[in-house]
Amino acid sequence: MKILLFLIKIVASKVFVIGFFECIMRIILILNELIIIYKTLLKGLIMMKNFFHYLGSVDQDLKFLLVLAVTISSMTATSVLANEVNVYSARKGYLIQPLVDAFQNQTDIKVNVISGKAKVLQKRIKQEGKNTRADVLLTVDAGNLFNAKKDGLLRRINSSKLNYLIPGYLRDDEGYWYGLSIRSRVIMYNPEKVKPSELSTYEDLGSKKWSNRICIRSSSNIYNQSLLASIISHNGEIEAEKWAKSVKNNFSKDPKGNDRTQMTSVVLGECDITVANTYYLGKWIASEKDNERKYAEKISVFFPNQADRGAHINISGAAVMKYSKNYKNAITFLEFLASDEAQKLYAQANHEYPIRDNIPVSDIVNSWGFPFKKDTLNLDELGINNSKAVMIFDRIGWK
Numbered sequence: 001m002k003i004l005l006f007l008i009k010i011v012a013s014k015v016f017v018i019g020f021f022e023c024i025m026r027i028i029l030i031l032n033e034l035i036i037i038y039k040t041l042l043k044g045l046i047m048m049k050n051f052f053h054y055l056g057s058v059d060q061d062l063k064f065l066l067v068l069a070v071t072i073s074s075m076t077a078t079s080v081l082a083n084e085v086n087v088y089s090a091r092k093g094y095l096i097q098p099l100v101d102a103f104q105n106q107t108d109i110k111v112n113v114i115s116g117k118a119k120v121l122q123k124r125i126k127q128e129g130k131n132t133r134a135d136v137l138l139t140v141d142a143g144n145l146f147n148a149k150k151d152g153l154l155r156r157i158n159s160s161k162l163n164y165l166i167p168g169y170l171r172d173d174e175g176y177w178y179g180l181s182i183r184s185r186v187i188m189y190n191p192e193k194v195k196p197s198e199l200s201t202y203e204d205l206g207s208k209k210w211s212n213r214i215c216i217r218s219s220s221n222i223y224n225q226s227l228l229a230s231i232i233s234h235n236g237e238i239e240a241e242k243w244a245k246s247v248k249n250n251f252s253k254d255p256k257g258n259d260r261t262q263m264t265s266v267v268l269g270e271c272d273i274t275v276a277n278t279y280y281l282g283k284w285i286a287s288e289k290d291n292e293r294k295y296a297e298k299i300s301v302f303f304p305n306q307a308d309r310g311a312h313i314n315i316s317g318a319a320v321m322k323y324s325k326n327y328k329n330a331i332t333f334l335e336f337l338a339s340d341e342a343q344k345l346y347a348q349a350n351h352e353y354p355i356r357d358n359i360p361v362s363d364i365v366n367s368w369g370f371p372f373k374k375d376t377l378n379l380d381e382l383g384i385n386n387s388k389a390v391m392i393f394d395r396i397g398w399k
Ligand SMILES: [Fe+2]
Pocket: 277
């Protein structure tokens, strides 16, 4: 028994001694790590001090470049490390924010939005090249997305979810861009001057009965370019040119201003008919301004070509940038925007149409007549025919 107790004491003391030494060793290792960190920090501080000292002795231009280089490096490092997605958006902030909030609530991905005009953002992405922070481009009109693809700004997306959620005609065949909301470019008319029974098709706007009664925005606008591009696809270039010329001959005034300017002209009796995107009327109906709500009461919507191909539609859509640093987050964001939840918010916020018929439209949109027959021409065609449309407008003198 005594021998057994003796042996236990020896083993226990050895375990204690070993444990004690192990503990000491660990403390030494931790201290060593702390010394290394301290030395590194000290080196960094000395380098910073020398850097700022050096800045004091260089000229202003060089100083600016150095500060810029340090800023860009730190921003790049931050963007690589952070769980985020950077969105360059041609859509207004108030349209995007509810979607951004909903997405951030569901994921741990932070969304940074930079807003601007469609053309300006595309130019900026081009200039930034590989250093761009943009992961996603949100913009309007399939023509703009087609051009971004043509300019080599976009990265192909391989998402079976997006392909399932977004109908084929509303997205690029090769997966470079996706439509996220639908807008229709329709005939708007003064119901005191025009009966709906007199209206029928886009083609009919060239008939003599509309002489001196049509006003429409300039041909430099992509919405009209895309409308003509769709007519080229359906009727051929020669017929499309004849149509543009006959419509131009029916103008009551030279094209000036945006869609809302033309709608105002209809209300004020400067013309009887215009062609405009439906959501502009939606904005007037829901406006806080009395005059806009009053104007809205004096204008009606007509969906053309319901007996044949359907009314011309376009999209607002999104694409992932070629040099995206957060590619997976970008796709996750796009998949969210195509989801039922986001579609309800997306289309209602701007009185647009959802990309799937199972999503309800707003009461205002519903009041114009829903569903209507949409032209399901593949929207790639709008980009493919864009330059032909621009040349036709130039040739026939549609300013
Ligand atoms: Fe617009």
